[in-house]
Amino acid sequence: MKGFPKNFLWGGATAANQYEGGWNEGGKGINTSDVMTAGSHTLPRRVTYKNVKTGETGSIIGFGPGAKLPEDCIPAVIEGEYYPSHVATDFYHHYKEDIAYMGEMGFKTFRLSMNWARIFPNGDDAEPNENGLKFYDEVFDECAKYGIEPLVTLSHYETPINLTIKYGGWPNRKCIDFFEKYAKTVFKYYEGKVKYWLTFNEINCMEFAPFVAGGLNDPSPQNKAQAAHNQFVASAKSVKAAHEISSEIKVGQMLAYMPLYAYSCDPNDQLMVMEAAQTSLFYSDVQTGGHYPAYRLKKYEREGIILDTEPEDFELLEKYSADFLSFSCYGSSTVSTHEDVNKAGGNLMMGIKNPYLETNAWGWATDPACLRIALNTLYDRYHKPLWIVENGIGWDDKKDEDGNVHDTYRIDYLRKNIASMRDAINLDGVDLMGYTMWGCIDLVSAGTGEMKKRYGFVYVDRDDKGNGTLERSRKDSFYWYKKVIATEGIDLE
Ligand code: BG6
Helix, strand or coil: CCCCCCCCEEEEECCHHHHCCCCCCCCCCCEHHHHECCCCCCCCCEEEEEECCCCCEEEEECCCCCCCCCCCEEECCCCCCCCHHHCCCCHHHHHHHHHHHHHHHCCCEEEEECCHHHHCCCCCCCCCCHHHHHHHHHHHHHHHHCCCEEEEEEECCCCEHHHHHHHCCCCCCHHHHHHHHHHHHHHHHCCCCCCEEEEECCHHHHHCCHHHHHCCCCCCHHHHHHHHHHHHHHHHHHHHHHHHHCCCCEEEEEEECCCEEECCCCHHHHHHHHHHHHHHHHHHHHHCCCCCCHHHHHHHHHHCCCCCCCCCHHHHHHHCCCCEEEEECCCCEEECCCHHHHCCCCECCCEECCCCCCECCCCCECCCHHHHHHHHHHHHHHCCCEEEEECCCCECCCCCCCCCCCCHHHHHHHHHHHHHHHHHHHCCCCCEEEEEEECCECCCCCCCCCCCCECCCEEECCCCCCCCCCCEEECHHHHHHHHHHHCCCCCCC
16 A cells, blocks of 8 residues: 655644634734634624724624625724634644644644734734744744644735725735735745745635635625735735745645535536636636636626736736645535525535535535545646645534543544545645645634634633633544554554
């Protein structure tokens, strides 16, 4: 049996807004996730705001394509509301302990996001916040002790909120300059310590969560298209800056990718799959492929969308496309044009229910085969190295009488998913750089803001209301993953 390549980057992934906490410590500013309340499986998370003229407060849906702030209202932290990102699972004060757990499992890499507002609290500051720079410096030094290579996302739903209030968020081209300055600052500061960077987490979330993805206070189709364009240019400028600083630094794209299946062989269902796939692939066609695809330009023409561009934008996109393509993939999604099928159930995130697949309590389907399909599709399309930076299963883990979490369901999910990656490498020849299982230490769910939707190898004592000691303990999957890494993916039993 062939395993994984010797230099394969095994590890786990996290995001500052779901893991780090310390939201108002060390000079950090507020970001888009810091104004999002907790939700649940049925109740959406909300963005709180205050009216600058009347002082009145209120909220709008946070994750959604149409979340628009009312006139004279700015996103704000409101007293008495509960915001899961503020403490999250407190990596800020537990990083040494957590990185030691990662070291014990044999991690080769650790994906974390840098809280942009910890480095530039308002996004448009003249100078970076030294305290913020020092914090991550210590984190990277800690990683180095265990031979762990950091993989750093520059923005994981963490645009400084001042950029929304003052500039309207990413539809404003000024954000390109602010981001470029931020990227250059940290590329230089951590040169020699951080080799792998990602620009925007799940950049295609601009389609269905524009506030979270780009701090948009008005998510009109025109604004979303402009925000995406500005992020593409900011990414290209980051690649350029990184290469000028050092040829060692690699800057990747991060895409939310979910293979799509048609519910039937009705050609209309197949067309629906094609169009839905283009909605995501547009983002990688530009950022990794280097060009605006014809299907998207035609769409903009039909919808009367006109992009505000500079003459050099398109050359930059082509010349400085992403060095590698990373993506999240939790399962597949099934679509249908048939009303009766659509009514049959399923959930918002994952389309309609696929009768061949099992789902977790949140309706997310487990589909290991789709990982191999995703890897082949993306490799064939771009011929660039790939990296799976999110995959895993959310579960309401409970401690047994012996005080431990026996998460056999997670081991089962991961075993099948890792075997599917192994096939993509060994049977299909896909160039896969690494795998970072999502939420390696328990953290807050992005979609629901819950704690009980856990992904980790390490349990953290904290509940949905923010109670708990934050004490860490190993789950059964911890020992299993350690063995997988030690055997280079050969022993998955
Ligand atoms: C990805 C995000 O979409 O999915 C993560 O990049 C998120 O931030 C993950 O946590 C899992 O989703 P959820 O809603 O279960 O946290």
